[in-house]
Amino acid sequence: EAGVVQSPRYKIIEKKQPVAFWCNPISGHNTLYWYRQNLGQGPELLIRYENEEAVDDSQLPKDRFSAERLKGVDSTLKIQPAELGDSAVYLCASSLVPGNTIYFGEGSWLTVV
């Protein structure tokens, strides 16, 4: 069974440029999460989807971050414009239903210069 797939794995952009990350969760998983992990820290939730509905986006900086999960499967996280402080690993995760084990992807490593 394929795990959570993310792309790109690595991205270097200049500040003020846009960037987008894509996530394909494990097949059949209804719950999808986007986390941000700063260097030397644990992951922090940005947004959680139940199917196509964003049920918790309280930690998403909505002035520059946006996310979507069309058709309740793949998801895209966008940053526009990027700032130096956005350099981090962006982790996508999924679970079958709330309360089940969360499976993480390998992450998208963003460096903003």
Next chain:
Amino acid sequence: GENVEQHPSTLSVQEGDSAVIKCTYSDSASNYFPWYKQELGKGPQLIIDIRSNVGEKKDQRIAVTLNKTAKHFSLHITETQPEDSAVYFCAASRDFNKFYFGSGTKLNVKP
């Protein structure tokens, strides 16, 4: 919100020795405590978890203990091996939807 503190930040042990990582949490309503292992360049992987109705859980060389009264839980790895070297994160959740992670422990097992 929940605050999870994790200690130590780095831990170095000799192969074969035991390793213990400790976490404390602030929200008494938290009832689910997973532990994740993160290898370099990879995402976190669940290695063991415990729910609040249980005080201890063991899976081969890995065990987790929970003290609800003191609001702390610990990860115990026995007979450590070089492949156990990684960063370990604890987490706490009250509703299985939102997880609050500790800051991580970098474990180095020396052969």
